Amino acid sequence: MLKTPSTPFEKVNQTPPQATVARLEGVRFRWKPKGPLVLDIEKLEVHRGEKVFIKGPSGSGKSTLLSLIAGVVVPEAGQVQLGEIDVTKLSGARRDALRADFVGFIFQMFNLIPYLSVLENVTLPLAFSKEREAKVKAQGETAGEAKRLLGRLGLSPDLQARSVTDLSIGQQQRVAAARALLGGPPLLIADEPTSALDFDTREAFIKLLFEECERADMTLLFVSHDGTLERLFDRSLDLKTLNRAATL
Amino acid sequence: MNLLKLTLKSMLNRLGTTLLTVAVIAISVVLLLGVEKVRTEARASFANTISGTDLIVGARSGGVQLLLYSVFRIGNATNNITWDSYQEVAAHPNVAWTVPISLGDSHQGFRVVGTSEAYFEHYRYGRERSLSFAVGTPFEVVYDVVLGADVAAELEYTLGEEIVIAHGTGEVSLLDHSDKPFTVVGILNKTGTPVDRSLHVPLEGIEAIHIDWSGGVPIPSRQLSAEETLTRDLTPGAITAFLVGVKSKPGIFRLQRDINDYRREPLLAVLPGVALQELWGLMGVAERALLIVSGFVVLSGLVGMLSSILSSLNERRREMAILRSVGARPWHIFALLTGEALIFTLIGCLLGLGILYGALFLFRPWVEQTYGLFLSITPPSRYDLTLLALILGAGFVMGLVPAYRAYRNSLADGMTVRV
Numbered sequence: 001m002l003k004t005p006s007t008p009f010e011k012v013n014q015t016p017p018q019a020t021v022a023r024l025e026g027v028r029f030r031w032k033p034k035g036p037l038v039l040d041i042e043k044l045e046v047h048r049g050e051k052v053f054i055k056g057p058s059g060s061g062k063s064t065l066l067s068l069i070a071g072v073v074v075p076e077a078g079q080v081q082l083g084e085i086d087v088t089k090l091s092g093a094r095r096d097a098l099r100a101d102f103v104g105f106i107f108q109m110f111n112l113i114p115y116l117s118v119l120e121n122v123t124l125p126l127a128f129s130k131e132r133e134a135k136v137k138a139q140g141e142t143a144g145e146a147k148r149l150l151g152r153l154g155l156s157p158d159l160q161a162r163s164v165t166d167l168s169i170g171q172q173q174r175v176a177a178a179r180a181l182l183g184g185p186p187l188l189i190a191d192e193p194t195s196a197l198d199f200d201t202r203e204a205f206i207k208l209l210f211e212e213c214e215r216a217d218m219t220l221l222f223v224s225h226d227g228t229l230e231r232l233f234d235r236s237l238d239l240k241t242l243n244r245a246a247t248l
Numbered sequence: 249m250n251l252l253k254l255t256l257k258s259m260l261n262r263l264g265t266t267l268l269t270v271a272v273i274a275i276s277v278v279l280l281l282g283v284e285k286v287r288t289e290a291r292a293s294f295a296n297t298i299s300g301t302d303l304i305v306g307a308r309s310g311g312v313q314l315l316l317y318s319v320f321r322i323g324n325a326t327n328n329i330t331w332d333s334y335q336e337v338a339a340h341p342n343v344a345w346t347v348p349i350s351l352g353d354s355h356q357g358f359r360v361v362g363t364s365e366a367y368f369e370h371y372r373y374g375r376e377r378s379l380s381f382a383v384g385t386p387f388e389v390v391y392d393v394v395l396g397a398d399v400a401a402e403l404e405y406t407l408g409e410e411i412v413i414a415h416g417t418g419e420v421s422l423l424d425h426s427d428k429p430f431t432v433v434g435i436l437n438k439t440g441t442p443v444d445r446s447l448h449v450p451l452e453g454i455e456a457i458h459i460d461w462s463g464g465v466p467i468p469s470r471q472l473s474a475e476e477t478l479t480r481d482l483t484p485g486a487i488t489a490f491l492v493g494v495k496s497k498p499g500i501f502r503l504q505r506d507i508n509d510y511r512r513e514p515l516l517a518v519l520p521g522v523a524l525q526e527l528w529g530l531m532g533v534a535e536r537a538l539l540i541v542s543g544f545v546v547l548s549g550l551v552g553m554l555s556s557i558l559s560s561l562n563e564r565r566r567e568m569a570i571l572r573s574v575g576a577r578p579w580h581i582f583a584l585l586t587g588e589a590l591i592f593t594l595i596g597c598l599l600g601l602g603i604l605y606g607a608l609f610l611f612r613p614w615v616e617q618t619y620g621l622f623l624s625i626t627p628p629s630r631y632d633l634t635l636l637a638l639i640l641g642a643g644f645v646m647g648l649v650p651a652y653r654a655y656r657n658s659l660a661d662g663m664t665v666r667v
Contacts, residue, residue, distance in 0.1 A: 072572075093577055100575020107573070110566050115261030127250065128575030177575065 020081065021187050021219040022046040022069050027078035029064060030246075039064050039075070040245035044237070048186070051210060051220040055231045056239030060246045062223050065239065066191055069221070071095035077243055082227040083186065101130040104180030104218075108151040108192040113175030119154070122179045127240055132183025149178040153208055169196045170205070177209060186218035192224050206232055251580060257585045259568070262560060266592070267558045270530045273596025276549035277639060278603045280542040283630055285608070289623050294320070296529065298520050299443040299569055300372030301347075301392030302500050305329070305507055306489035308514035312530065315523035318349055319488035321359045321442045325351065328486035333513045340506065342499040346493040350484065352456045353413050353425070357397045358531050360413050360447045361486070362454030367415070368394075377395050383407055385542050387450050390478060393430040395436035395664040398616070407432050412448070415464070423465065425457035428474045435465060452482035453582050492517070516650060546639055553592050555651040557585065561657070567660045581658045582651045589647020590640070597636050601628065 021045070029039040039061045046052050056062045065075045071087040072095075080087040082102050087095055108129055112121045123146050128131040136145050149158050153174040164172065175192055180188050190209070194202040197228070206222075206229065213220045221231065230236040240246050252454055259266045298319045306314040307327035316322045338346045347370050350362030361367075369380050384407050387394050395405060405411065409432045415423040430449060447583045456477045460470045472480070494500050500519065507517035568581050605625065612623050628636070 024455075070573075093579075096572075096577040098577065105573040107570075111568055111570065113570055115257045125574040127254075128580070224538075 003052055008115070019048045019083075020045050020049075021048050021083060022221065023079070025079045027068065027075045027080060029068060029073065029075040031064075031156065032175050036180075037245040039068065039243055040216075041065075041078075041243055043176070044221060044242060046221055048219055049214075049217065050162070051213065051232075051234045053223065053233035054221065054223045054239055054242075055225065055227055055230060055236060055237040056223065057225045060239040061243045062225075062239060065189070066189055066223060068185075070105075070189065071097075078238040100125065100159075102185050102187055104182075104185040104188045106173065106176045106180050106188070106190040106193040109169060109172075109196045111179075111192060112172055114163075114165050116164070117146070118162065118164055118167075118175055119143060119146055122150065122182055125185075126183060129183065129185075131152045132185060135183045146178065146182055149212070150175065151179055152212065154179055167178075168234075171202050173197065173205060174208075181212050181216060181218070182240075184218055186219060188213060188218050188220045190220065190222045192226075193222075195224065195226065202229070203218040203232070251563025251587065254332055254571075255584055255591060258476055258564075258584070259588060260592065265556050265560065269592050270596045270599060273546075273549045273593060273639075273643075274591045274603060275597035276542070276546040277597050277600025277636070279545050280539075280635060281604050281628070282607070283351075283535075283538045283542045284635065285604070286538060287538070288622070290531070290616045291337045293440065293530070295522060296374045297554065298371075298373060300370070300376055300493070300522055301491045302494045302497070303492040303504055303507070303517045304489060304520055304523070305492060305515055305517045306515040306579075311516065311523040313521065314404040314489065314516055314518055315579055317351065318491075318586060319442070321361075322448065325488045328488055329490075330486050330513060331484055332586060333510065333515065334487055336512075337490075337507055339409070340503060341504050342494050342496055343491075343492055344495045345493045348451055348487045349489045349491070350451055350486075351488045353415055353454065353457070355447050356403060358396070358403075358445050358447055359442075360449060360454075362449055362484070364451060366625070369446060369530065370491070371443070371620075373439050373443065377439070379439065379443065380437045382437045385431070386455075387433055387448065390452045390456050390482065391428065391430050391474065392433040392450065393454070393495050394436060395432055395433040395448045395604070396436055396444040396448075399447055400435040401433075403641055405432055407435070407436075411447075414449075415461075427471070428477065430456045431435055442454060445616075450502070451484050451487065453645065455484045456480075457481045463513075470492050476618060536537070547642075549596070550593070550639070550642055553596075553643065554588065554646045554649060557592075557647070558653070561568050561654055564654075565657055568654055572658050578658055582655045585651035585654050586644060586647040589643050590652070593640050593647075597639055601636075632634045633643050638639040 008216055022044075024041050024044040026043075027039060027041045029036060030037050054062070054065070056182055057227070064073070068075060071082065071090070074080070074088045078088075082098060085098065089099065090098065097158075112125070116124065118120070126136060126142065137141050149159065151157075155171060155174050156202070159167065159171060164175065167175065173196070176193070188209070194205055197205060209220060267378040280629050286329070304314055304318050306318055307329050309326045313326070315322065317325050323580050334348060338342065346364055347366045348364055349364075351359060365386050372378055375514045382397065384394070393411065399405070410429040411432065412424050412429050415425065430453065436443065454561060456474075459480060459482075460467060460472045494503060494505070500610050504517045504519070571581065608623055608625050612625070615623055
């Protein structure tokens with residue numbers, strides 16, 4: 001069985017509405033010690049309940065920014081805070097544990113593990129996060145909650161029973177969204193989740209995400225190069241101006 | 249969902265390669281343990297075949313060869329020894345008893361041994377165990393035959409059955425001695441030695457069926473009926489070999505030298521124990537070579553597994569990244585892959601054991617019939633288990649390589665794998 005080191009996030013979920021969920025300050029990052037500076041951000045704050053759009057073409061440091069926020073990498077200088085916790089001060093294992101409890105991910109594509117069923121894919125994070133598991137259990141049965149989420153995201157029971165490889169890209173993204181939402185992690189990071197979808201489905205998908213985030217009191221950080229979507233969000237940031245080390 | 253389940257599902261997802269990998273390991277395990285099994289059983293069965301005999305005497309050739317054809321009924325004698333020489337040695341003051349052996353005929357692939365009643369009295373196997381009768385008695389008249397346990401069992405012969413002996417030792421014989429059938433008068437108990445696969449007839453019987461033969465073929469003009477033959481002198485002209493028991497053990501070497509220096513005919517006397525040792529010496533080289541070869545087969549099986557896991561790593565990079573994104577720690581990824589290698593090896597070992605025992609069960613009669621080697625079905629020995637543990641250990645160590653690579657990948661890729 002998997003063990004998750006307990007992490008003190010109860011605090012995070014009880015903070016007042018305007019509390020920050022993610023905060024970067026004076027962050028500088030390069031992949032190799034003597035390589036070029038990839039990211040140089042003076043300040044970035046995401047507040048609880050916000051739906052933030054981060055616009056950035058490729059090369060602007062999008063992926064690096066997400067890796068930093070998720071605690072996969074640590075900056076050479078500056079502070080990265082998830083909730084109240086300074087990620088840069090944690091050990092690798094603690095950062096992993098923090099990520100498991102705190103962040104849900106949706107990738108651009110290939111979000112699902114092909115050999116697991118739809119339901120197993122959705123409930124996968126619970127194997128690595130006791131906290132998210134406990135949250136789901138508090139609401140009832142795990143499979144029931146997963147099915148409810150899938151249903152709300154527009155996947156009929158018939159589709160839920162299919163092999164994930166038989167689903168369309170749009171359907172796969174919904175499964176990925178359900179996985180990211182299950183157990184209500186405080187922060188949902190979506191990395192170009194709609195770029196494989198056509199325009200109409202794109203908006204519908206984002207609206208569904210919004211609804212579910214509001215229901216579960218989650219904060220959404222949405223990264224895309226597609227500026228046409230930014231009007232849907234509370235706030236939009238341009239990584240080109242945010243990141244002083246952007247090469248474009 | 250725990251790690252083990254995840255590993256198994258992932259392996260099942262690649263069922264084709266998984267099966268092949270497991271099969272390769274299983275085959276190598278079968279080979280390694282099979283070689284080991286044959287080696288120990290061959291030693292045990294050889295060592296148990298003869299005891300209580302002080303010297304084996306035959307025409308001059310090699311000691312091992314003499315041992316093989318006279319006792320193990322493997323191969324053929326280069327030459328016979330004359331009856332006179334046999335009588336002379338038998339009359340030696342230090343000779344307590346002799347058992348003559350005359351080979352060259354067969355029945356349905358089983359060797360026929362011409363001998364005397366002394367065979368049933370003096371032949372010993374295992375730890376000084378003598379032959380005993382399941383039913384019947386030793387042969388008394390010329391056309392009596394005593395069957396080994398396996399002969400009776402396989403050919404379903406009972407007392408009173410009339411059988412025909414074929415000329416030569418092949419399975420299929422074009423010439424037989426159908427004019428002079430033998431009657432089964434006794435069936436021996438099982439011994440686990442070549443005796444089980446032999447038919448025993450009196451020396452006179454061997455002489456009788458060849459009396460109207462010359463140069464290995466029957467001579468039409470000189471045909472004698474079974475009854476007519478009995479009126480002739482049936483003292484054999486030659487025998488193949490004989491076993492000797494001595495009166496005084498310290499005199500063995502003296503007797504051996506006397507026989508080896510026998511002027512009238514080139515004879516060879518060997519001590520069974522010494523000949524067996526010589527045989528070990530010969531087999532030892534082959535045994536070691538086989539063991540080394542099968543060791544390498546196991547190694548190549550494991551390297552095959554390594555390469556199959558390594559080659560799956562690239563296509564699974566995305567899988568690892570997803571796992572990391574949902575909160576799997578690097579050590580989970582590490583455990584996933586070492587676990588996979590261990591499961592591969594474990595299933596391979598178990599399947600190999602299964603195949604080995606299945607094959608033992610299936611091929612035992614055939615091996616026994618063809619090679620006279622009795623393979624007992626026993627649980628894996630301590631040495632076998634050590635070998636299996638070594639294979640498992642090696643599999644685990646092999647698993648560390650892809651695990652470390654995946655671990656490094658997952659650290660470097662983080663959340664953002666570009667497929």
